[in-house]
Amino acid sequence: MNVTVRGRTRHFRTVSFDAAKNRVLLIEQRLLPHEFKVVGTRDFRATAVAIRDMVVRGAGAIGATAAYGLAQGARAFRGRDLGKFQAHVEAVFQTLAQARPTAVDPVNAMLDLRRAMSVGTTVAEQQTLALRAAERFADEDVAHCKAIGRHGAKLIRNGMRVLTHCNAGWLAFVDIGTATAPMYAAQATGRRFHVFCDETRPRSQGATLTAWELAQQGVPHQIIADNAAGFLMWRDEIDLVIVGSDRTLGRTGEVANKIGTYTKAVLAKRHGIPFYVAIPLSTIDWQMRSGRDIPIEERSESEVLGAWGIVQGPKSKVQSLKSGERAFVRVANPTSRARNPGFDVTPPELITGIITPEGIFKPGELWRHRAKLGGPA
Amino acid sequence: MNVTVRGRTRHFRTVSFDAAKNRVLLIEQRLLPHEFKVVGTRDFRATAVAIRDMVVRGAGAIGATAAYGLAQGARAFRGRDLGKFQAHVEAVFQTLAQARPTAVDPVNAMLDLRRAMSVGTTVAEQQTLALRAAERFADEDVAHCKAIGRHGAKLIRNGMRVLTHCNAGWLAFVDIGTATAPMYAAQATGRRFHVFCDETRPRSQGATLTAWELAQQGVPHQIIADNAAGFLMWRDEIDLVIVGSDRTLGRTGEVANKIGTYTKAVLAKRHGIPFYVAIPLSTIDWQMRSGRDIPIEERSESEVLGAWGIVQGPKSKVQSLKSGERAFVRVANPTSRARNPGFDVTPPELITGIITPEGIFKPGELWRHRAKLGGPA
Numbered sequence: 001m002n003v004t005v006r007g008r009t010r011h012f013r014t015v016s017f018d019a020a021k022n023r024v025l026l027i028e029q030r031l032l033p034h035e036f037k038v039v040g041t042r043d044f045r046a047t048a049v050a051i052r053d054m055v056v057r058g059a060g061a062i063g064a065t066a067a068y069g070l071a072q073g074a075r076a077f078r079g080r081d082l083g084k085f086q087a088h089v090e091a092v093f094q095t096l097a098q099a100r101p102t103a104v105d106p107v108n109a110m111l112d113l114r115r116a117m118s119v120g121t122t123v124a125e126q127q128t129l130a131l132r133a134a135e136r137f138a139d140e141d142v143a144h145c146k147a148i149g150r151h152g153a154k155l156i157r158n159g160m161r162v163l164t165h166c167n168a169g170w171l172a173f174v175d176i177g178t179a180t181a182p183m184y185a186a187q188a189t190g191r192r193f194h195v196f197c198d199e200t201r202p203r204s205q206g207a208t209l210t211a212w213e214l215a216q217q218g219v220p221h222q223i224i225a226d227n228a229a230g231f232l233m234w235r236d237e238i239d240l241v242i243v244g245s246d247r248t249l250g251r252t253g254e255v256a257n258k259i260g261t262y263t264k265a266v267l268a269k270r271h272g273i274p275f276y277v278a279i280p281l282s283t284i285d286w287q288m289r290s291g292r293d294i295p296i297e298e299r300s301e302s303e304v305l306g307a308w309g310i311v312q313g314p315k316s317k318v319q320s321l322k323s324g325e326r327a328f329v330r331v332a333n334p335t336s337r338a339r340n341p342g343f344d345v346t347p348p349e350l351i352t353g354i355i356t357p358e359g360i361f362k363p364g365e366l367w368r369h370r371a372k373l374g375g376p377a
Numbered sequence: 378m379n380v381t382v383r384g385r386t387r388h389f390r391t392v393s394f395d396a397a398k399n400r401v402l403l404i405e406q407r408l409l410p411h412e413f414k415v416v417g418t419r420d421f422r423a424t425a426v427a428i429r430d431m432v433v434r435g436a437g438a439i440g441a442t443a444a445y446g447l448a449q450g451a452r453a454f455r456g457r458d459l460g461k462f463q464a465h466v467e468a469v470f471q472t473l474a475q476a477r478p479t480a481v482d483p484v485n486a487m488l489d490l491r492r493a494m495s496v497g498t499t500v501a502e503q504q505t506l507a508l509r510a511a512e513r514f515a516d517e518d519v520a521h522c523k524a525i526g527r528h529g530a531k532l533i534r535n536g537m538r539v540l541t542h543c544n545a546g547w548l549a550f551v552d553i554g555t556a557t558a559p560m561y562a563a564q565a566t567g568r569r570f571h572v573f574c575d576e577t578r579p580r581s582q583g584a585t586l587t588a589w590e591l592a593q594q595g596v597p598h599q600i601i602a603d604n605a606a607g608f609l610m611w612r613d614e615i616d617l618v619i620v621g622s623d624r625t626l627g628r629t630g631e632v633a634n635k636i637g638t639y640t641k642a643v644l645a646k647r648h649g650i651p652f653y654v655a656i657p658l659s660t661i662d663w664q665m666r667s668g669r670d671i672p673i674e675e676r677s678e679s680e681v682l683g684a685w686g687i688v689q690g691p692k693s694k695v696q697s698l699k700s701g702e703r704a705f706v707r708v709a710n711p712t713s714r715a716r717n718p719g720f721d722v723t724p725p726e727l728i729t730g731i732i733t734p735e736g737i738f739k740p741g742e743l744w745r746h747r748a749k750l751g752g753p754a
Contacts, residue, residue, distance in 0.1 A: 208709060231720075
């Protein structure tokens with residue numbers, strides 16, 4: 001999407017590739033919304049670290065990053081021994097797959113890439129095919145998000161108040177986003193609506209990334225505490241919920257997404273508010289048979305115990321602190337510890353529909369439509 | 378409760394009165410959990426500001442603070458004209474009542490005080506009666522919390538995992554607390570259990586105050602993001618929920634409490650987890666006929682847009698920031714705004730029981746038992 005930096009507006013993708021330098025280029029999302037910066041990873045290990053440490057996050061974006069990372073790793077191989085090359089690629093694959101164990105996109109993207117590479121008969125050919133496949137993967141991600149926007153835009157009518165959780169925006173994909181795609185598409189047709197962004201503790205991706213995105217595109221919005229959505233629903237101030245997903249089970253319609261999604265779905269059900277999940281096909285897991293089997297990351301306690309932000313001078317009343325600098329503050333009691341599950345699982349009975357590039361489906365109907373949705377035969 | 382400061386353990390009340398200096402003494406709760414300090418308010422206006430700005434917060438604590446504040450204001454009157462004195466007391470009453478419009482305790486406490494004062498026939502007599510009534514109010518608050526602990530302790534069995542939201546602990550009352558009273562009483566009988574504290578954004582009273590309280594008393598606990606409780610319930614890791622209330626409607630059983638309480642009640646209902654609300658009788662509003670009529674404060678946007686905490690040196694990587702100092706950081710996108718409702722309303726069908734000093738009641742049965750619960754005839 002377009003980003004305006006110091007008055008100049010330019011188009012950026014979240015993830016791209018510098019073939020000359022063999023670097024993956026990433027918008028450094030941990031600096032947002034306070035600073036906009038593009039960084040390049042030196043090698044595939046640095047790319048894996050960037051995924052793990054959330055320089056880049058979001059289903060599609062880490063899928064494309066892993067694809068580019070695999071191509072980057074493959075291209076760094078020196079020699080002609082195809083057996084050694086394949087062992088090297090396997091090691092690259094494992095390193096990148098381990099960076100975020102809950103997400104399915106990196107693995108799916110890299111499996112695609114390996115299939116495309118396998119046509120090549122020499123190391124050099126496979127290296128070329130790897131990059132071509134990664135670029136195609138990124139372009140398809142953008143096309144899928146655009147299709148999600150076309151299908152989902154009709155859900156947003158004039159005057160609606162739409163809730164979203166975490167960031168399933170263009171920063172979470174190569175471009176456009178999923179949960180935000182219907183919003184950007186509806187905005188493009190001139191519809192007016194208001195978005196409530198859950199701040200999405202503990203990492204606050206709603207308050208930082210989604211709010212930044214919506215502000216850049218001029219979509220009216222307000223940030224709310226995660227605690228406030230239930231109250232706003234009770235007050236009839238929310239008409240529609242759209243969220244993303246890190247993994248959707250094709251067999252059951254269960255949706256793994258950022259911690260707190262399940263809670264919003266339970267509330268929406270109680271209040272009769274439509275609850276939609278927007279996903280690219282790559283996010284569908286056709287193998288797993290139960291949401292209970294989805295591995296849920298337990299993340300660092302420090303995320304819960306404090307917050308990152310920009311020191312506010314006039315309000316801080318602490319003279320030695322320099323206003324405008326980024327710092328981590330410990331909010332919680334210093335002698336207490338935390339528990340920090342990163343994701344939760346929402347069952348299909350709480351989901352009105354799954355917005356995909358191929359149209360909107362009931363969660364229980366994904367399996368029946370698996371041929372159309374890229375599932376197994 | 379006991380507080381250990383620099384290795385020395387001493388008993389403190391949250392609110393008390395220095396009769397010689399005519400000052401209300403308050404634990405400065407905005408400095409907790411990072412600093413423990415008792416402050417004295419100069420006059421009743423300063424006491425009202427302390428209530429409004431949350432130096433002191435929590436149903437019982439602001440009730441006692443308002444009672445002491447009314448006595449403080451009455452005692453500051455110079456002269457013998459009973460008419461002028463009563464007009465002055467009325468002005469003090471209004472100032473203190475306006476400090477936190479959602480809460481019912483300050484008004485109830487001050488109405489009690491005025492009734493007690495009215496027996497006096499001179500200004501001096503009424504001034505003496507005012508302070509005596511305020512002291513009695515504070516002592517009764519402590520006795521009520523102890524009774525809540527006796528009744529509620531039997532709900533906590535060995536090995537249980539108990540969720541609480543916000544702070545309805547001793548810091549929210551004169552001592553002991555309400556939601557925490559069953560925990561402290563169960564601990565005193567040697568029972569072992571684990572408490573999950575919702576951090577309770579946007580003001581983080583769970584992460585700061587409740588966690589500090591539980592740590593001071595040695596109760597095992599973990600802080601969780603407000604988003605995480607639904608997941609823990611889905612995983613069968615929560616057995617019981619106990620929260621407080623800022624206002625409970627005696628006619629309907631509806632409970633107004635910190636934003637997010639309603640969400641936890643909806644989740645607990647879905648998972649069949651008992652959901653209890655612990656309240657002193659002063660928190661019951663016997664007049665109001667619908668929870669929709671409870672005024673809900675819309676608080677400052679900045680609470681949602683950032684966080685207060687202690688700057689962490691080693692992690693901040695910002696050399697000019699001094700580690701260990703208190704600062705406000707702006708977390709959210711700088712060009713976005715927020716919505717910040719302070720409370721929500723939980724309907725009786727989501728509440729298993731109301732723990733009162735007189736025993737545990739179904740929310741729908743408060744009105745039938747109103748004689749016992751201090752209600753109207």
